[in-house]
Structures are given as structure tokens and as C-alpha cells.
Amino acid sequence: MKSDFISKIRSFSGKTKVRNLATSTNVFFYGKGYFCEVMRxxxxxxxxxxxxxLPVLGLFSSKLKEFRGVRQTVFNYLESKIEGSDRVIWIHAASLGEYEQAVPVLEELRIQYPSHKILLTFFSPSGYTIRKNTPLADLVTYLPLDTEANADAFISITSPELVLFVKYEFWPNYLDKLKRNNISTLLISGVFRESQPFFKFYGSWMKKSLRAFDYFFLQNESSLKNLKKLGFTNAEVSGDTRFDRVSRQLEYNNTLDFIAEFKQDKLLLVCGSTWPEDETLLLDFINNVAEVKIILAPHKINSEKIEAFRSKLTKNVVLHSELKIKNLQEAEVLIIDAIGFLTKIYAYADIAYVGGAAGATGLHNVLEPATFGIPILTGTHIDKFPEAGQMNRIAALFTVKNxxxxxxxxxxxxxxxxxRDQTGIIAGQFVSGNTGATHSIMSYLKIKHLLPD
Known part of the structure; x- marks a missing residue:
């Protein structure tokens, strides 16, 4: 019976052997090493x-059809862009949020290693679609699914000298391939929670994947503590690179003439990345407040939903798409039905409401407005967002439930x-006091003499 079972496992995995399982059936059933291998x-x-x-599933789901379609040309793209003599640094970010964490590191890599090609991969369309033309990378593409064949092909084509995964992207086959090829691999802005599979009986086999990382740069002490429970000590609490990212925004040109024209000399409330649940919280206030300008920047640009919310407002409302035909100075509410402006808009705000925590969609970036030294409101669902919890405890951020x-x-x-001013000062100091993660990462690379140009 056992040998029959092993044969089935062989056929499932597509391997010709499973590490001597045929002659070690007792170890297979009771040994952790073999259990982990079989689970992988x-x-x-x-x-x-x-x-x-996927080809069949795509017939019933447009999202799965797109998921497959955007990955079909990845290997051809890479082969056409990478030559044998190229030295490649690969950074993987799951989506747009992780990309923002990677930005300060990407900027430093550009400066420190100008002769290397930087490859940036995404898993989610939210990151790739918006940042596919970023000047911070030479190549931007989707990450193929984590099959053994894809991992082999991807690593063989790119041959990266250094790999950086952001936050908590853990793909066992890619990590196994990186480990087998002795490729320097780092986790940056890492987070480890006891809710992750590593800490559950059904996911304990994934702990082996973590051996691929030469070093872990973690966001907080709890992550370091949890990682040590898994047996790893090659780590430090460097902080979250998002603090470096948002702090640098103060050095950029944040001028938006149409926002200055709209605000004039009045107080400005900016409601960023809002969802319908957030708009429910804000509606009464918007309709009843006087002498305050309000900007609403929905997370998703959906014209029907924007019009539905607009119909509930009793104020003079202008959409960004109407700027050429409407009087902006007389408007009381400006709805941004476009992307790419929010970070700069926060520079004009006196108060910010950040969406996502009124429902279950997930709180958006509270550090972006905080870096400009303004008080922040959110919904109450902030438990999974440590920075929001910390800001709430020091009275830089307030949560509202109705x-x-x-x-x-x-x-x-x-x-x-x-x-208002005191609250904003606390928020700004919170950001400035937590910068430095990028410096820790770059110092490590220098000390380890990785990637000399």
C-alpha cells in the first residue's frame, strides 16, 4: 500500500524520484524532512x-483569462531583454503597496549599481498596470505562477545576482531554485504573524523555503520574535521602508495648480482612497459643514458609483474630469476621478481621512498624509495595520465608527x-522618527561586498 501511495505522489509531482521515499517508507510517514518534501x-x-x-477556467472568468494572458509572453519578453553578460538585480513586489515599499531601495540600487539591470516583477495587476513604465527598473513584468518548471525557466533566463522579496511574498518553488543556485536573497520590510501558514500544522512544510533568505529585514519586534520561533536568527528589525518612501515625498515638487485654485485660503479635508463604506461615514459631515473645502479621491474610479455618491451631496461638486468646463473656485467638493494625484494632494490638506478601514477591504496608506504633518481619521478596522495602531495610541490618528x-x-x-496643529506635529514626527530601513539594507549589501560594480 505504501509503495503504491509513493508511486502516486511521484506521478503527481512530475518527479522521477522523491528522495529515497521508496526505500524509506517509515521515515516518509514519520520523518519531518520527507513530509515537507512530499508536501512541496x-x-x-x-x-x-x-x-x-487556466485556458478552460478563463472561459468562465475574465479575471482568470487576463491572469493567464498577461503571463504568456513573460519568458519571451525576458529573453529579448536580457543578454548573457547582463548583471541582474531582481525585486519582487506583490502589488502596488509593496512596490511603494520597494521604491527607496530601487532608488538607491540605481545609484549604487548603475551597470546592473533591475528587474521588477509583480503578481497583481494593481502594481503592474500603474508602474509598468517606472524609470526605476529596466524590466517590468508579471511573475509567472510558482510551478517548478516556471521557476527553473525564470531563474535560468534572468540569472540574478541579488533578489529582494518585499514584505511577505513567499513562493516555495522560486525560493527553492534560488537556494539551489546559491543566489543572494533578502526579504525587506518583512512581516511575520502567527496567522501565517508557517505557524500552522498544515503549512509547517513551508518553513524550509525560508532557508533561501540570506537575511531578513523586518518591520517590527513581533516579526523578529515570530521568526525566531521558526528557528531563524539571521534577521534584524530595520523598520518599514515605506517611512523612507513617504518621507522623501517632502523633497519632491508637490505643486498642483488646480488644487491650489480649488482650496484658495480655506481649510481643506482630503478623503483619500475611499470606498462606499467610508463615504457613508463622511456623507452627513460633507453635506452639513460650512467654509471647508473637501476633496474625495475614491480608491476605484467607477463612474457609476461616483455619480451615485455625487447625487447624495447637497454641495457644489466638480469632478476632476470637468475642470475645463466648471468653475473650480466656486466648487465646495472636488472628486478626483483620475489616478496619480493623491500623494501630492495630501501636501495641500489640513486634515486627512484615509479609506479602507470602515469595511473589510483593508486600510490604505496612512503614512502618505502623515509625512505632511496633518491629523488623520480612519475607520475602526486597523488591527492588521501596525503603523495605524501606533499612530492611534499616540493621538496622531483617530478612528470613527459611525x-x-x-x-x-x-x-x-x-x-x-x-x-489640529498638535495632532499633525505628532503624525509628522512619527514618520520622521521611523526612517532608516533603506540605509540598513544598503549598508548590509556594502558590508557583504555584494554586487561590486
Whole structure:
């Protein structure tokens, strides 16, 4: 029976052997090493099966059809852009949020290693679609699915000298291939929580993947503590590179003439990355407040939903797309139905509301407005966002759970300038006091003499 089972595992994994399982059946059933190996093969089988079924699944799901389509040309793209003599640094970010964390590191790599080609990969369209033309990378593409064949092909084509994964992207087959090829691999802005598979019985086999990382740069002490529980000590708490990213925004040109024209000399509330749940909290306040300018920047640009919300407002409302035909100075509410402006808009704000925490979609970046030294409001679902929790504890950020609370807190911030200014100072100092993660990463690379030009 055992040998039959082993044969099935072999066929599932597509391997010709499973590390002497045929002669070590007792160890197979009771040994952790063999259990982990078999689990990885089972994982690989199901990933490969999903990959094989994508053409069929795409007939029933436009998202899966797109998922497959955008990955079909990856290897051809890489082969056309990378030559044998190229020295490649590969950075992988799951989506747009992780990309923002990678930006200060990308900027430093550009300066320190100008002769290297920088390859940036995404898993999610939210990152690739918006940043596919970033000047911080020479090549930008999607990461193919984590099959053994894809991992082999990807690493063989790119032959990276250094790999950086951002936050908590852990792909077992890619990591296994990197380890086998002795490629220097780092995790930056890493987060380890006990809710992750590594800490569960069903995901303990994935711990082996972490051996691929030469070093872990972690966001906080709890992540370091949890990583040590897994047996890894090659780590430090360097902080979150997002602090470096948002702090540098102060050095850039944040001028937007149309925002200055809209704001004039009045107080400005900027509601960024909002969802319908956030708009429910804000609606009564917007309709009843006087002498305050309001900007709403929805997370998703959906014309029907924007018009639905606009119809509920009793104010003079202008959309960004209407700027050429509407009087901006007379407008009381400006809705940004375009992307790419929000970070600069925060530079004009006196108060910010950051969306995503009123519902279950996930809180958006509270550090972007905080770096400009302004008080922040969010919904109450901030448990999974350590920086928001810390800001809440030091009174740099306030959470609101219903329209009445929203109106009370915003009313206090608007009417009490001293309170508003003090809260904003705390927020700004929180950001400036937590910078330095990028410096730690670059210092490590220098000390280890990696990638000399």
C-alpha cells in the first residue's frame, strides 16, 4: 500500500524520484524532512494543475483569462531583454503597496549599481498596470505562477545576482531554485504573524523555503520574535521602508495648480482612497459643514458609483474630469476621478481621512498624509495595520465608527486649530522618527561586498 501511495505522489509531482521515499517508507510517514518534501511536491502538483486548467477556467472568468494572458509572453519578453553578460538585480513586489515599499531601495540600487539591470516583477495587476513604465527598473513584468518548471525557466533566463522579496511574498518553488543556485536573497520590510501558514500544522512544510533568505529585514519586534520561533536568527528589525518612501515625498515638487485654485485660503479635508463604506461615514459631515473645502479621491474610479455618491451631496461638486468646463473656485467638493494625484494632494490638506478601514477591504496608506504633518481619521478596522495602531495610541490618528463620530471628530479638528496643529506635529514626527530601513539594507549589501560594480 505504501509503495503504491509513493508511486502516486511521484506521478503527481512530475518527479522521477522523491528522495529515497521508496526505500524509506517509515521515515516518509514519520520523518519531518520527507513530509515537507512530499508536501512541496503536492503543492507543486496543484499549482501546475491550476496552470494547466487556466485556458478552460478563463472561459468562465475574465479575471482568470487576463491572469493567464498577461503571463504568456513573460519568458519571451525576458529573453529579448536580457543578454548573457547582463548583471541582474531582481525585486519582487506583490502589488502596488509593496512596490511603494520597494521604491527607496530601487532608488538607491540605481545609484549604487548603475551597470546592473533591475528587474521588477509583480503578481497583481494593481502594481503592474500603474508602474509598468517606472524609470526605476529596466524590466517590468508579471511573475509567472510558482510551478517548478516556471521557476527553473525564470531563474535560468534572468540569472540574478541579488533578489529582494518585499514584505511577505513567499513562493516555495522560486525560493527553492534560488537556494539551489546559491543566489543572494533578502526579504525587506518583512512581516511575520502567527496567522501565517508557517505557524500552522498544515503549512509547517513551508518553513524550509525560508532557508533561501540570506537575511531578513523586518518591520517590527513581533516579526523578529515570530521568526525566531521558526528557528531563524539571521534577521534584524530595520523598520518599514515605506517611512523612507513617504518621507522623501517632502523633497519632491508637490505643486498642483488646480488644487491650489480649488482650496484658495480655506481649510481643506482630503478623503483619500475611499470606498462606499467610508463615504457613508463622511456623507452627513460633507453635506452639513460650512467654509471647508473637501476633496474625495475614491480608491476605484467607477463612474457609476461616483455619480451615485455625487447625487447624495447637497454641495457644489466638480469632478476632476470637468475642470475645463466648471468653475473650480466656486466648487465646495472636488472628486478626483483620475489616478496619480493623491500623494501630492495630501501636501495641500489640513486634515486627512484615509479609506479602507470602515469595511473589510483593508486600510490604505496612512503614512502618505502623515509625512505632511496633518491629523488623520480612519475607520475602526486597523488591527492588521501596525503603523495605524501606533499612530492611534499616540493621538496622531483617530478612528470613527459611525457618521455621528465622524462629524464630532472632524468638527473638533476644524474648530480647534491648536488641537489640529498638535495632532499633525505628532503624525509628522512619527514618520520622521521611523526612517532608516533603506540605509540598513544598503549598508548590509556594502558590508557583504555584494554586487561590486
Amino acid at each position: 511536491h503536492i503543492y507543486s502538483f496543484f499549482i501546475s494543475l491550476f496552470n494547466a486548467l 457618521p455621528a463620530e465622524t462629524s464630532v471628530v472632524l468638527g473638533k479638528l476644524i474648530s480647534d486649530k491648536k488641537f
